[in-house]
Amino acid sequence: MVEEQSYEAWREVLSSKGFIHGKNTAQVEQKLAARLGVRHAICxxxxxxxLVMGLMAAGIGKDDWVAVPNLTFWASAEAPAILGCNIVLIDVGADLHLDFDALKAxxxxxxxxxxxLANLFGWASTALADIRxxxxxxxxxxIEDGAQSFGVAVDGRPVYANAxxxxxxxxxxxxxxGCMDxxxxxxxxxxxxxRLRSIANHGRAEHYSYAHVGMNSRMAELNAAYLTRLLDHADTILDGRREAFAAYQARLSDVPGLTFHGVPAGQTGNGYLTMLTHDTLSGDDMVAKLKARxxxxGRVYPETMDMQPPGKAWTRFGDLSRSRALSRAxxxxxxxxxxxxxAVQHVCDTLIDVLKTEGNA
Ligand SMILES: Cc1ncc(COP(=O)(O)O)c(C=O)c1O
Structure with missing residues (x-):
């Protein structure tokens, strides 16, 4: 979408040798802040x-207790684990997100x-305001893990705005x-x-003086040059994804035995993922049957945090049964x-046919 423009911008970065902290990164930060309704965005x-930096900036470190949902991408738990925190795995609710009652308990x-709190799959926790x-x-x-929620709005405001x-x-x-991480x-x-800006740059106060123990986590200008151009097309990208999501939802919402997990009321989704479960067929079964056709x-996420070898040492709150059942389904x-x-209609036709053949629809 922005390849041609990026070649030109990359040539400029390469010839100027301004590989970090350049004007492209500054532009990405400005565009993000404006778009997400926040005062600061730090690349x-x-x-x-x-996530690690967010925790560090909030003063979280070794042996501190941190709650993490049991159904999420690994990094939500990995970040506090990197810092040596005590992780408490919390089950998810019907919205597939961290269960608020379990968090309170x-x-x-x-x-x-x-x-x-990971806002996942293309929407946000239904208990967001209560959890905040x-x-x-x-x-x-x-710390709200919004890796997947660009474009998600809650009550008309970007999900990032009030975090x-x-x-x-x-x-x-x-x-x-991006064109890289x-x-x-x-x-x-x-x-x-x-503090975050300093932590991302070795904890620097000045070039050779350090206010914090930080890390080296800077965005590459080559990536920023691509991202700043891509961000100008964010609405087109989001519209396309939302249309495809809506087409899936319209076709699959009433299929017997199938649950299409939609965007909660009061929210605008971003069409990141379709999340489905079937009453009797497992996620692996569905993937295999569709693959055969x-x-x-994909399967997001086929295993929970407590099933990972490092996760076995973490504290489990309750039996985590819902997240475990969902990860299978x-x-x-x-x-x-x-x-x-x-293509969307073909996928839907095939899925419906698979279920009919199985005697499940
Ligand atoms: C929910 C969630 N958190 C964190 C991450 C980690 O992001 P990254 O891969 O850029 O480190 C991802 C994606 O990869 C994610 O989906």
Whole structure:
């Protein structure tokens, strides 16, 4: 979409040798802040670093207790694990997101200092406002993992707008995907933003003086040159994804035995993923059956955090049964910017036919 313009911009970066902290990164930060409704967006090397830095800036470190949903991408848990935190795995609710009641109960059982709330799949937690209010009241730092939620709005406002700290990933497969890894941390807090900017650059106060132990997590200008141009097409990308998502939803919502997990009321989704479950067939079954018919599907996420070898040592809050059951059942149909309406209909026809053949629809 922006390849030709990027070649020109890359030539400029290469000849100027301004490989980091250049005008392209500054532009990405300005565009993100304006678009996401936040005071500050700080670019960094990837979405995992963004989470680590968000936790660090909030003062979270070794042995602090951090709540993490049991169904999410690994990095939501990996980030506090990198910092040596005690992780408490929390089950998810019917919205497939961190269960608010379980979080409240976990906060009674453990001295929670932080919570990583992942807004996943193309929408946000239905308990977002409650979780934010609860964490503020309880003095729990809330880091919102927004790697997947570019374009998601809650009550008409970007999901990032009212977060204490939120993060983005520009992993190439994301809604806004870079030409290499990239990420950003967003906040409305000026002091926190200053700390984040320093942490992303070795904790620097001046070039050779260091206010913090930080990290080296800077966005490459070559990536920023691509991203700043891509961000100008964000609405086109989002419209395309949302249209495909709506077409899937319209066709698959009433298929017996199938649940199409839609965007919660009051929210605008971004069409990142289709999330489906079937009453009797597992996610693996569905993927295998569709693959046999030439349709390649994904499984997000086939295993929960507590099933990973490092996760076995973490604290589990409750039996985590819902997240475990969902991880066995969930599957996703092909959805990407530019998918043809006929391709969506073909996937739906095939899925419906598979279920009929199986005697399941
Ligand atoms: C929910 C979530 N959190 C964090 C990340 C990590 O981002 P990155 O791959 O840029 O490190 C990703 C994506 O990869 C993600 O989907």
């Amino acid at each position: 960094c090397a990837n979405g995992t670093d963004a 976990a906060a009674k059982a453990h001295p929670l200092k932080a919570c990583v 209010a609860f964490c503020t009241t309880e003095g729990i730092a809330l 204490q700290v939120s993060t983005l990933s520009f992993y190439p497969a994301k809604v806004i995907g 990239g990420g950003a941390v967003m906040t409305n807090d000026d002091e926190l933003a200053k 030439g349709i390649f599907c 969930l599957f996703s149909l092909p959805l990407y910017y530019g998918i043809e309406p006929a």
